[in-house]
Amino acid sequence: MKDYDSYLSDTAKQIQPSGIRKFFDLAASMKGVISLGVGEPDFVTPWSAREATIASLEAGFTSYTANPGLLELRQEIASYLNSRFSVTYNPEDQIIVTVGASQALDLAFRALLNEGDEVLIVEPAFVSYSALVTIAGGTPVPLATSAENGFKVTAAQIEEAITDKTKAILLCSPNNPTGTYLNKDDLREISEVIINHDLITISDEIYAELTYDERYTSIASIDGMYERTILINGFSKGFAMTGWRLGFVTAPTEFAKVMLKIHQYTTMCAPHMLQHGAIEALRDLDNVEIMKNSYRRRRNYFVQSLNNIGLDCHTPGGSFYVFPSVRKTGLTSEQFAEQLLKQEKVAVVPGSAFGESGEGFVRCSYATSLEQLQEAIKRMARFIASLEK
Ligand code: PMP
Numbered sequence: 001m002k003d004y005d006s007y008l009s010d011t012a013k014q015i016q017p018s019g020i021r022k023f024f025d026l027a028a029s030m031k032g033v034i035s036l037g038v039g040e041p042d043f044v045t046p047w048s049a050r051e052a053t054i055a056s057l058e059a060g061f062t063s064y065t066a067n068p069g070l071l072e073l074r075q076e077i078a079s080y081l082n083s084r085f086s087v088t089y090n091p092e093d094q095i096i097v098t099v100g101a102s103q104a105l106d107l108a109f110r111a112l113l114n115e116g117d118e119v120l121i122v123e124p125a126f127v128s129y130s131a132l133v134t135i136a137g138g139t140p141v142p143l144a145t146s147a148e149n150g151f152k153v154t155a156a157q158i159e160e161a162i163t164d165k166t167k168a169i170l171l172c173s174p175n176n177p178t179g180t181y182l183n184k185d186d187l188r189e190i191s192e193v194i195i196n197h198d199l200i201t202i203s204d205e206i207y208a209e210l211t212y213d214e215r216y217t218s219i220a221s222i223d224g225m226y227e228r229t230i231l232i233n234g235f236s237k238g239f240a241m242t243g244w245r246l247g248f249v250t251a252p253t254e255f256a257k258v259m260l261k262i263h264q265y266t267t268m269c270a271p272h273m274l275q276h277g278a279i280e281a282l283r284d285l286d287n288v289e290i291m292k293n294s295y296r297r298r299r300n301y302f303v304q305s306l307n308n309i310g311l312d313c314h315t316p317g318g319s320f321y322v323f324p325s326v327r328k329t330g331l332t333s334e335q336f337a338e339q340l341l342k343q344e345k346v347a348v349v350p351g352s353a354f355g356e357s358g359e360g361f362v363r364c365s366y367a368t369s370l371e372q373l374q375e376a377i378k379r380m381a382r383f384i385a386s387l388e389k
Contacts, residue, residue, distance in 0.1 A: 015134060018127045020349050023337060027347040034376045036364040037347040039176060039321070041240040045277075046287040049241065053277035061272050067264045069097025069248070070275045076282045077248055081233075085208065085218040087226070089250040096260055097248050097270045097278075101206045101234035104249035106132050107259040108202045108230045112168055113138035119202075120161055120169040122153040123355030124323070126176045126204070130355075139165070144357035147325060150314050151178035155189045162197050169194060171219060172204040174211055177354045177363035178323045179316020184217040191222045201229045206247070209238025209288050211318040212296045220250075227252050230259075237319070238288050239281045244274050295320050295367065302366045302373050309381040320367040323351065327360045329387050337362055343386065344379035 005013070020037070027033045068074060074091035081087050089095050098104040105128060113119070113136040121129050123142045130140035143161055145151040158169065171190070173182040182190070194201055201219055208216045220229040234247025249259060263269075299322070303315045306324045313324035326336040333350035340346050351358030366373055 040242040043240040048284045049277040049281040052280035056273040056276035101247035109136035111258040117167040118165040124358035151180040168200040174207040174318025181317025207319040305377040
């Protein structure tokens with residue numbers, strides 16, 4: 001037998017393991033660590049959704065569902081998107097229930113991309129995008145944003161990056177890792193370039209429910225964008241359902257049809273009993289509001305405290321991340337994260353894990369208790385003081 005490497009696909013070998021994992025593994029091996037590293041809610045899923053899933057199991061709903069998911073769930077998603085974000089999708093042929101937003105992203109890229117097609121990715125970005133584009137045969141093209149501009153991508157920047165190979169742009173608002181929210185004016189400006197160049201937008205709206213200062217605007221609701229948007233959303237973040245692995249993708253029928261074909265062969269359908277829980281989750285938006293208010297309070301405390309101890313950061317409009325600058329310390333983001341973990345047992349993620357433009361920053365998740373955040377600030381202040389000695 002030849003060596004294993006020679007059997008593996010060149011594409012698979014090309015993909016780098018996530019830079020986040022390394023810190024989780026290190027943090028997991030230590031005692032007394034405050035983790036600001038993980039990207040998930042600290043709430044358990046509200047009881048209504050759990051109860052509906054238990055009832056569904058008791059009722060014996062253990063078969064496959066229709067490929068795009070239970071019609072009742074798709075109907076619920078359609079009315080949710082309509083009432084919350086003013087976008088209209090037909091449950092019959094425009095909505096697919098997926099295994100997390102992750103699978104929805106994978107479907108979108110696979111459905112769109114031919115070898116060499118370029119996808120613009122606004123960075124710093126969620127680690128999966130460029131890997132998924134590569135797996136689908138496309139070429140990820142990073143669009144670097146900066147703290148000076150609140151990590152917002154500009155129309156001019158997009159314009160400049162477009163080539164004759166550019167097919168799509170990936171937008172994520174509110175953003176992971178920066179928390180940046182693109183409001184209606186930002187989206188209008190960006191949309192003009194997207195429409196002029198006839199691009200498709202893949203809009204990752206997984207943090208839409210966690211928008212703190214304004215009512216959320218979906219890019220699909222901007223004039224001329226609906227027909228060129230594949231909208232990604234799901235239950236993981238706003239609904240505190242990461243472990244359920246449930247998301248959804250909505251799109252113009254012609255795109256949805258092709259994504260469904262891929263979904264049918266790769267996944268068949270999302271888990272049946274969990275879909276019953278998701279229906280209840282969508283009917284119980286009061287709980288989402290309660291969780292959101294709690295994150296807002298923690299955001300306000302944490303952003304102010306970080307700035308107070310000398311880690312400059314803007315106030316992010318959404319998600320549950322803050323992305324402070326560590327440049328003043330003279331350390332790289334990786335050195336900062338590693339030394340902070342070893343010295344003070346606080347886990348954060350180096351910004352470089354989210355693309356080159358993330359260097360000089362670290363991602364801190366405030367989806368942990370206020371007491372833990374207070375203790376983390378104390379430890380971080382001590383760490384910074386130790387560097388100044
Ligand atoms: N998009 C973004 C921006 C994310 O942060 C995450 C999860 N960290 C996902 C998608 C994937 O979400 P899911 O758990 O629904 O697969």
